[in-house]
Amino acid sequence: MKRFRIALAVVASAALLLAGCNGGSAGPRADFDPNTPVTLDLAFWGNDTRAGFYQAAIAKFTEKYPRITVNSTFLAFPEFWEKRQIESAGRDLPDVMQFDYAYLRQYSQNKLLLDLRPYFGKYIKTDGLDESTLKVGVVNGATTALPVGTNAWAMFVNNTLLGRSGVAAYPGGTSWDGYTAWMESVTRAGAGKVWGGVDPTERLQSFELTLRANGKNLFDDAGTPQFTKAELTEFWNRGAQVRRSGTTIPTKRLIEVAPKSGFGSGQTASEMTWDNFGAGYAGDLGAAASGLTLTAPPVTRAGARDLYLKPSMLHAVAANTEHPEASALLVDFLINSKEAGAVFGTNRGLPASATHLAGVQLDPLSQKILDYETSIKDRLGEAPPVPVVGYGSIEEKFRQLSEELGLGSITVDQAVDQFFSEMDTILER
Incomplete structure (x- = not known):
């Protein structure tokens, strides 16, 4: 048999x-x-x-x-x-x-x-x-x-929270600075109980979004990284600026509510993730989930086909x-x-x-x-090459280092060096 x-x-x-x-x-x-x-x-x-x-x-x-x-x-x-x-x-x-x-x-x-x-x-x-x-x-x-x-990278917005704060819903597809300004207004209205969002530089997919806006993918079909240390440094420095201003939910609080996310625990009004995470959010938020909407994430460069299915x-x-x-x-x-x-x-x-x-x-x-x-058809580009062997480990290392950055236990330069070292080991370069 x-x-x-x-x-x-x-x-x-x-x-x-x-x-x-x-x-x-x-x-x-x-x-x-x-x-x-x-x-x-x-x-x-x-x-x-x-x-x-x-x-x-x-x-x-x-x-x-x-x-x-x-x-x-x-x-x-x-x-x-x-x-x-x-x-x-x-x-x-x-x-x-x-x-x-x-x-x-x-x-x-x-x-x-x-x-x-x-x-x-x-x-x-x-x-x-x-x-x-x-x-x-x-x-x-x-x-x-x-x-x-299929699913696509999306911005989830909790309009139930926004209704209590009096802040208008995030319109979607603004610049990154525009999204930061919107988060700041939500955080001010939240008075230490609700924040505008989670640091967007915590996710490898958000970094990928900025690369694709400039015609790059994370890796080519041969498994070679298509980004530099300078590009990752610039990206993580953007997160450092947002965290210093207190705009996003503190990393320590995110650790406390885990395994729920800041959004799933009802403490942030927005969060970027794959659109099929909606069911999980609905389960976490209960009745408040009726106020969930999805909209496009921020735009790095106008007209870019940075999203994909x-x-x-x-x-x-x-x-x-x-x-x-x-x-x-x-x-x-x-x-x-x-x-x-x-x-x-x-x-x-x-x-x-x-x-x-x-x-x-x-x-x-x-x-x-x-x-x-359907609404993001004009931003949908060709999907990147199938993920490299070891992609899951690379993604997890990115998340771990982002968490350390949020806690202030590591500098951006140190995080970049550690990420490239770990990535090269995984890819056996």
Whole structure:
């Protein structure tokens, strides 16, 4: 049986062992018949609620393809990837997997994922996906995953808090100085209980936003950083100026309310993050969440296409699958069908496929997210290259150093030097 083959492979490193392996099928078989009995393994991360959605979607899929049996399993996010690494060592990955963007380059470069492009058309419909969305899952010229949902960098605003303070809502898309001035007015009105926002230089994505405004990405497709120490120094110095003025919520207070954010704890009137974080904010804020709105983050350079759509999650097919055509049909159903859209709603993010979205009944917050992503079309540029291997560790180091800057335990120059040193180690430069 397939699952027993894993036992002898546990001790090997998946990345090193598989770097030279074949990338899988060269394309669909001419003699594939969907009426031939086939069994597929489907793996995803999530909880019992998401598992229920998948079971309902699988039932709809098997109504359409009654001879294809789908066995699904799920784990929490960390355990999901631990198991995938063990399976990769024996080339025993599940046929179809829910996939995370941060792992896509590693698994693609190690030839663990099937190139889906040969299956476009007959097995995977692409009519509902625009060209920029299709490019999101491309690594080294191969389409190794397709997005289930999308999200974009956004500014969340708590209008319930603003109504109490008498300050007008942030209009969105101002200059950075304009945003700072707005935060200052909220903080003054908040009298030590509410602040205008969180230091925007705490997030790597905000730094990325300023780079993209000048035609750069964080990293190129070869994994080489596209920014200098001078650029990062300038960015973090901007945060130091805002913190010194007392405009943003103190870092010490943020640590006290963790794991909630300043915004989620109802102490800041604005915060920048990915737009699919709205559901989490709604859970944190309770009834006050009715006042949430989304608007565009500050502009570094007028006319720049600095924003982009990022996949909330993707679906991929293992290169080791014995049933690539049936796996492609399952991926198509899960990302494109109205039936799956009606089952999942926005549980996996705002649907990337227009045909999938057509089956979704949007709740008020999801509708706000859709309206926001529609409103920023003129600022949307091409997505950056798939994240480098180790991106998550780089992002976390950036956050840690930003926190130390907020606490005053490190200087900007020291933080920049430490960040570049850690980044070079992760990238093995």
